[in-house]
Every structure is written in structure tokens, then in C-alpha cells.
Amino acid sequence: MLLDWKMKITQMPVYLQVNNTRSEDSASAELQIGTALPFPGGRSCDDYLFYKFASMLALVLALFPFVLPVKQVLAQSVAFAIEEIAPGNYVHYGSYADRSPQNFGDNANVGFIVGDTCVLVFDSGGSFAVGQALRNAIRSVTDKPVCYVVISHVHPDHFFGTAAFLAEEPEIIGHENLPLQLAARGRHYEMTLARDLGDASEGSRIVLPTKTLAAGTTMTVALGGRDVEIRAWAPAHTDNDLSVIDLSTSTLWLGDLLFVDHTPILDSNITGFLAVMKELRELHIRHYIPGHGRSDLPWPQVMDPQQRYFELILTETRQAIRDNVRLMDAVNQIGYSQAQNWVNFETYHRRNVTTAYTELEWE
């Protein structure tokens, strides 16, 4: 999840297609809104000239709300590429950029599973606009109704698009701890979404689950021709994490139980997160979708970097507590050997250490 979003314009070009991509001469380039570039990934950020140029265009694009009616901008700007990662399993990869009016909070990976009678949506995106774009993407693939929307956890980049599906009256499935967390954090999430997205947040709102699952339990739903297992976990990334397995293709939708390239985020319990990861590794699956980042590496080795990251934080934080290093100093000392391995490390790492420290000091 992405809680803290200063404008980082240099990471925004996902929504821009630039015909003359390597030129700095902005007057000669054409800008097309509404077509996605291939996902740039974290590592292409060193392509400085391209990003500098694209960020200029992003700024120009940022002025569009002043001259076009908002609705029109919404329709034009939410570019939405989907990939069929396994038969009937479609994923849209979110952006690493901080959320902004330009990207509509399209930060988390979201997607859907299509059965013979029903569609299941796994996470609805960071705004109503993203939810709508996801729904349009579903309609481009199938006319089967959306019977289920699974909310993987309480973070706003994963659920604010749910309202876009209400017309289809789906069962909205969340962890048993989700309603309480939404009640507690919802006001703040709505306020900051409006602050960061402005008019682009229009229509986004908190939607409570219609069905909840207790930690440690599973539930199987039939989509017609394929069954899908939904599992509620003990506290890990948050205290309300759900995962989904499409049993017919062995495809695991992890939500933020797995980060690839993007700094993993800890919002609940580091020992719990490591325990859940150990369980996840045992699953024999053929395909997986992380909450952030791509699905290119083999399973379960794709979990190794995240596991090393949290194991390092665990070890170093325990040592810092033994050495009576205060929290204020610990956040500046722990885990920095990992800094080069992750996107957005500066934004999230110290908060992870804070969460780990305040948990482990009571061991």
C-alpha cells in the first residue's frame, strides 16, 4: 500500500504514450492520452532523458483538468492494460508512482477471474475511476456478472474502486477485521484521497464487506467451471489479509502478502508476516500475482528478496533493542544494506522498522 504520496513527477509516465520517446523537443512530440506504455518497472527509472521528457508531458497533462470537463478526462486518462496471466485470470499491474490526479491512485495490482457463470474481482483499485476502468476491462473480456469482489486488505490503493461494482450487487468479501479497520481509518483515507487526487477521486468511497472470513479459515466459491478458494490470514502485512487461489489453474492472488521490487510494507506484525510467508512457500501453485510488482520470477523463489528483507529487519531490530538503541535512532540504522534492492525504499522503510521495533520491544 502507498500511504505517503508527495508528487514524484519523474515516475509518472505510465499513462502517456509518446511517439518520439527519446526526444527532449516537446514541441515535436505527440501526446496521446489513454494508451498505456508497457509497465516501465522499477529499473527503467535510470533512463533519465526519457523520464525527464515524459515528466514534462505529465506536467502538461496535469493542466488538462483546467480546460476539459472532469468526466471527459476520467474517460480519457485511465489507461488500463490487462494481461491474462493464466487461463481466465486477468491482472492489471499498478504503478509505483505516488498517487496523483494523473494516475488516479492506480497503484496496486488488481484483476479478475472469469468462470462460466460469474466473475470474481480481486481488489478494486485506488479510486472509483480505477474501479470503473477495471469493470470496463472485464466487459471487454466477458459479459458474465461480477458475483464477488474480494478486498485483500484495508489499504486504500486496493479498495477504493469497489463502488464501481455495486450496480451488479456482488458479494463483497473481506477479512473479519476489515470492517473495524475501515471504520477506524476510513475518514482519514477519504480525506487524504481527496487531497491527493482532487476531482479524480470523485465517486470513491468506503464500501463495507457483505461477508467476512475469520483468520485461519477458508471459503470456496464457484464461478462456474472453476472453484476459487479464499483464505483469511493471521496478522501479517495487515491484520486483515486475504488471498485467493483459482484452483483450476493453481493461480495464487497474494495481495500485499507479496511485494516484488517495490519495498515491502509492514503494517501489522513482522513475526506473523514471516510465518505467513513460510506457509505460502509450501503452496504448490503454477501462477501468482503479487500486490505490487510483476509476476515474472519463478515461484516460490520470488519470495526470497522479501523474506531476506524482513529477516534482516527482524535480526537488526532485536539487536538494537538489546543494545538499548532508542526508536528514534534505530530507524536510521536498521536495514539500510537493503536500500538499493527496492523501489520507494526511502518512503516506506523507516515506517517498517517502527512497526517492527514497537512489536519486538515487547517480546
Add this chain to the structure above:
Amino acid sequence: MKLRTTLFSALFLGLYVTAHANPNPEPDHTKIPEWAVIKDLMFGDRVINPDDREVIRVYLNTRADDAATVPVMINGLIDQSPTDYIKTMYVIVDRNPIPTAGIFRFTPDSGRVKMETRLRFEQYSFVRAVAELNDGRLYMSQRWVKAAGGCSAPMGKNVAADSMGKMRFRVDDQVEYDKPMLIELQVRHPNESALASDLDPDHVPQFVRNVNVDYNGDPVMSGEVNYSLSDNPVFRFYFVPRAEGDLNVKVEDTHDSVYTQSMRVSEEDGVAAQ
């Protein structure tokens, strides 16, 4: 046409960048409307020596990464002598629902005035420390904190009922009589925020409102606090053991629960929780 478009774009780019370059610069701490009200209510027309970092100083990391857990250290920089000492330290977060995060009282026997704790920030705000000396003079210093949502965030670490109010001490140094000794007190408590609204409207948020510390009956430090403190509140402060004795802590919360814990202190045997 091309050129005009370019110039036009450049102009607006310039405006855009200017307007968005630093959307939340540090404001002038003397011109905060909330502070004007707080100052009036708490100190009336008394003079507060502003920005006096020779008497009291606020330390924190420039970046606040978790608005629900912002470590803050406030040090008094004058010696606590029987004739000249900091009597009260007010810790104020201008824009929190309850701006007075803590009122801590000290004595000459505190040795040195220090309070390290962790605060919640609901909005970008100054945190101010006002020191009141025994003769009534007031000194203040402040730091700007960019963190928001800390009071709305619920407690992630659900405190089991059987560990509620459990306390721990952490001590760095050997015990030496008549020498200020730094001690950390940790309290297991959710310190529920009134803003982290429960689904149950009748629920009274349960947070710590008082902490009292004495040594063999003589006051060392006391604090009136609230949910501006993070969950599992932590207090790090000094006291001076003059002889073997017991450090006694009493914590009260808004549900009128009272928790106590003592620690035996001696040069021979060090410290031991009791």
C-alpha cells in the same frame, strides 16, 4: 503556433512547478491560529520566551515516517538545582484533537529534565515544548512535523486483556547514588484514540490519562497525558536515587483502571522489577 504553444506550456509549467514545488513548507510558528487559542487558554497573557533553545529543546527526526508513532525527545538544558529548576514541561501538538499531549511535572530530584516519548500526529503540526521554571518564567522551543493521520489510525497491535497495564523498565547504566539515572518506562496499553472510531458509539476510548512516579514516596515525575501518545506508551526520563529504595509507578486510564509497578534500586544489586 508551435512556438506560442511551447511558450504557453512553459509558462504554465513554471506556474505549476512553483505551486507544487513544496506544497507543505514549514509555516511561521508564531502565526499558527490554533496556537494563538491554545496559548491564550493555557498561559493567558503570560510572556513566553520564544524559541529559547538554551532552556528547552525538542529533538526528532526530520522525517516522520509513521504518524501514529513519532519519537520525540525533549531535553531541559538547565541544571535542576533546588533554587532554579524546570517545574513543568508542556508538550503541545497544535493541531491534534487534544493539543496538550502531556503536562509533565519534575522536581529538583529529577536530576535532569528529559522526556522521551512517542506521539501521534493527526495533521502536519508544530510540536512545542514549553518549560515553566519554579519562579514562573516560561520558555518555549518547537519543531515542525510533517505527519498526518496518526490519531485516526487504529492500534495495530491488539493488546491482550491479560497484558493490559503491564509495565517494564529499561535501565542502561549501573546504579550510582546521587547521580541522575536514565530510565525507560514502557506501558502495555492500546491508548485508544477517540478519533479511531469504534463501530460501537457508546464505547469510551480507553487511554492513559495519568502517570505518577515516586522514589521512596518522593515525587520524581508525573504526567497528565492522553491519546496524543502512541499505543504502548513509553516514557524515558531521569531520576536521582539518593539511597537504596523503590521506584514506584502508578498509571491510570480513562476507564479508571489503575496499574502499578515497582522497581528495587540499589548500588549493590542494581535494579530489579518487583
